[in-house]
Amino acid sequence: MNYKLIISIAKSLLKARFRQTMIAAIGVTFSITMFIALLGFMTGLNDLLDGLILNRTPHIRLFNEIKPSVVQPVNLSTAYKGYYHIIHSIKSENSRQDIYNSQAVMQAIKADERVQGFAPKIVTQVFYNDGTVDITGVVNGIDPQAETRLFHFGDYIVSGSVIDMKNISNSIILGKALAERLNANLGDMVQIITVKGDRFPLKLVGLYQSGINDLDKTQGYVYFNTAQKLLGKSNTYFTDIQIKLKDLNEAPAVAKEYAKKFGTQAEDIQTANAQFETGSSVRTIISYSVGITLLIVAGFGIYNILNMMIYEKMDTIAILKATGFSGRDVKAIFIFIALSIGIVGGFLGLIFGFAFSAIIDEIPFHTPSLPTITTYPVNYKAVIYFIATAFSLITTYLAGLFPARKASKVDPVVIIRGK
Amino acid sequence: MNNIILEARHINKYFHDPVTVKVLDDINFIISKEEFVSVVGKSGCGKSTLLYILSTMDTDFEGDVLIDNESLVHKKEIELARIRNEKIGFIFQFHYLINEFTVLKNVMLPGLKLAHFTEKEIEQRAIEKLEMLDIKDLALKMANKLSGGEKQRVAIARALINNPAIIMGDEPTGNLDKKNREIVFDIFKRLANDYQQTLLIVTHDSTLAEISNRSIEMEDGKIIRQ
Numbered sequence: 001m002n003y004k005l006i007i008s009i010a011k012s013l014l015k016a017r018f019r020q021t022m023i024a025a026i027g028v029t030f031s032i033t034m035f036i037a038l039l040g041f042m043t044g045l046n047d048l049l050d051g052l053i054l055n056r057t058p059h060i061r062l063f064n065e066i067k068p069s070v071v072q073p074v075n076l077s078t079a080y081k082g083y084y085h086i087i088h089s090i091k092s093e094n095s096r097q098d099i100y101n102s103q104a105v106m107q108a109i110k111a112d113e114r115v116q117g118f119a120p121k122i123v124t125q126v127f128y129n130d131g132t133v134d135i136t137g138v139v140n141g142i143d144p145q146a147e148t149r150l151f152h153f154g155d156y157i158v159s160g161s162v163i164d165m166k167n168i169s170n171s172i173i174l175g176k177a178l179a180e181r182l183n184a185n186l187g188d189m190v191q192i193i194t195v196k197g198d199r200f201p202l203k204l205v206g207l208y209q210s211g212i213n214d215l216d217k218t219q220g221y222v223y224f225n226t227a228q229k230l231l232g233k234s235n236t237y238f239t240d241i242q243i244k245l246k247d248l249n250e251a252p253a254v255a256k257e258y259a260k261k262f263g264t265q266a267e268d269i270q271t272a273n274a275q276f277e278t279g280s281s282v283r284t285i286i287s288y289s290v291g292i293t294l295l296i297v298a299g300f301g302i303y304n305i306l307n308m309m310i311y312e313k314m315d316t317i318a319i320l321k322a323t324g325f326s327g328r329d330v331k332a333i334f335i336f337i338a339l340s341i342g343i344v345g346g347f348l349g350l351i352f353g354f355a356f357s358a359i360i361d362e363i364p365f366h367t368p369s370l371p372t373i374t375t376y377p378v379n380y381k382a383v384i385y386f387i388a389t390a391f392s393l394i395t396t397y398l399a400g401l402f403p404a405r406k407a408s409k410v411d412p413v414v415i416i417r418g419k
Numbered sequence: 420m421n422n423i424i425l426e427a428r429h430i431n432k433y434f435h436d437p438v439t440v441k442v443l444d445d446i447n448f449i450i451s452k453e454e455f456v457s458v459v460g461k462s463g464c465g466k467s468t469l470l471y472i473l474s475t476m477d478t479d480f481e482g483d484v485l486i487d488n489e490s491l492v493h494k495k496e497i498e499l500a501r502i503r504n505e506k507i508g509f510i511f512q513f514h515y516l517i518n519e520f521t522v523l524k525n526v527m528l529p530g531l532k533l534a535h536f537t538e539k540e541i542e543q544r545a546i547e548k549l550e551m552l553d554i555k556d557l558a559l560k561m562a563n564k565l566s567g568g569e570k571q572r573v574a575i576a577r578a579l580i581n582n583p584a585i586i587m588g589d590e591p592t593g594n595l596d597k598k599n600r601e602i603v604f605d606i607f608k609r610l611a612n613d614y615q616q617t618l619l620i621v622t623h624d625s626t627l628a629e630i631s632n633r634s635i636e637m638e639d640g641k642i643i644r645q
């Protein structure tokens with residue numbers, strides 16, 4: 001087929017109906033703009049909400065839970081082997097809370113190909129003391145660098161500095177709500193009483209705001225070395241190992257494997273946060289449905305314009321056919337018209353969509369629970385733009401296909417006779 | 420090789436709307452190279468219907484048509500379009516030009532479709548045809564700005580662009596005033612005499628029939644004399 005000729009004919013027809021084709025193109029532009037803005041905003045919001053929990057949650061958490069031994073002495077006795085064992089009030093033995101042989105476990109995790117990184121942690125109950133008031137809380141002994149790299153810890157520090165907790169000995173970062181309750185400012189000393197009753201003064205070097213207020217009312221963070229000192233434990237004492245995998249979806253399988261291999265509890269992120277997946281996928285589905293509906297409506301606009309154009313241009317189609325253009329040529333002409341409306345409209349839509357997203361991105365949005373967010377979240381993922389482009393081409397092609405088919409079937413004899 | 424350009428063999432044609440009517444009844448004739456043939460007959464006798472069959476646009480008929488010794492029966496739509504493009508120049512009663520194009524582009528269009536020559540060459544040939552028909556100065560006007568007589572001359576130039584084996588016309592002077600009619604007669608005469616162009620013209624204009632080499636007379640779907 002002689003595409004140059006087809007295109008030049010299509011262009012002339014387009015020019016003759018410039019106003020209508022512009023309106024059809026504006027329809028496409030509008031729908032692509034809205035599609036991109038809507039999805040960019042929705043995806044941004046989804047990422048924000050997911051990130052609120054998911055970014056900070058390890059894919060796998062190794063820990064030891066205190067629970068009764070599965071194998072009780074009576075099970076070992078050969079004499080009662082064939083009997084039912086009914087034991088009341090089983091007590092947990094004084095088992096260790098830390099991870100057994102933590103250095104070796106960490107070595108093994110480090111060597112694992114599937115692991116992106118890990119951060120060891122010590123979690124312990126403490127009382128925060130303010131004069132006569134004791135507040136129950138938790139101290140987390142962490143490695144601030146690993147924690148920031150893997151779980152964005154640094155993003156949630158609202159004042160002070162993360163690295164100070166490592167560089168200044170006997171220092172602590174407190175949840176902002178907790179610091180307010182303790183009436184403590186940066187640089188103040190905070191008293192901590194361990195479960196065993198030991199009292200430690202720690203210097204407040206930073207404030208932490210997670211976006212979940214209940215958490216901020218109880219949590220404090222210290223360097224893991226400091227935590228080991230608080231508890232009077234050795235420098236291999238860790239209660240948790242938090243692991244981030246390269247592929248989140250592998251978490252359940254790897255967790256199972258580790259639980260067996262290291263003899264610890266291993267909780268995967270899917271089990272820990274089952275409800276999050278559904279929330280974000282529902283939001284995504286809704287935004288895609290709205291966006292695609294917009295595109296389909298624009299498709300009908302193109303369909304109408306083309307139908308009208310074909311009705312008006314019956315004579316032209318008849319002449320083309322009588323002088324040797326085939327049905328395929330005529331079809332190609334009208335498909336080209338539809339596609340050029342789609343391409344021009346779609347391209348402008350991409351630009352306006354990006355601009356619109358950028359405007360939304362500048363609108364201030366402050367919420368106390370999200371200290372790092374100052375404007376509405378917008379996502380500029382290429383895949384949104386890709387889908388918008390693909391859909392604008394597909395819908396305009398389909399919208400053009402039916403009128404173009406009709407045009408290709410026009411019988412020139414009917415038109416020529418009809419006069 | 421013989422000299423036959425067009426041959427109609429036992430053509431029958433029916434219309435089924437509203438009742439089945441036989442509009443063409445066993446049409447047989449031969450047109451040889453360089454002949455100027457006219458088809459005459461009363462209105463409604465089936466002249467146009469016959470011409471649409473001969474020009475490959477109507478495929479719903481019985482019998483066979485050979486153009487340049489090539490049968491049209493069982494040809495695909497795209498092959499028929501190609502035969503139409505290459506072998507046939509068609510002139511309508513109403514001056515069918517494409518209004519969105521200039522005169523020059525209208526004339527060039529079948530040539531561009533055939534693509535035997537480059538665009539430049541086709542343009543050159545189109546200008547020659549316009550010159551031959553004395554309308555070269557209209558070349559860059561838009562088609563819808565022309566008078567009826569001018570349009571018909573442009574249509575003739577368009578029909579000539581691919582040097583067709585045969586030019587077919589369906590009452591090409593039917594819609595023209597006396598002066599323009601004479602201009603068109605004159606063009607046909609020149610095409611036949613000076614350029615040895617084969618012509619098949621349907622008409623009920625007796626003058627046109629007189630200037631042709633041969634007249635085929637039809638009545639009620641049959642040929643009564645040829």
Ligand SMILES: Nc1ncnc2c1ncn2[C@@H]1O[C@H](COP(=O)(O)OP(=O)(O)O)[C@@H](O)[C@H]1O
Nearest residue numbers: 434436437442461462463464465466467468469
């Ligand atoms: N599409 C059609 N359906 C039914 N009858 C038709 C159709 N087209 C033409 N006819 C009939 O066929 C006959 C021949 O018509 P036509 O070939 O146009 O005659 P002419 O060109 O000689 O005036 C006429 O009686 C006309 O009414």
Ligand SMILES: [Mg+2]
Nearest residue numbers: 466467468589
């Ligand atoms: Mg007629």
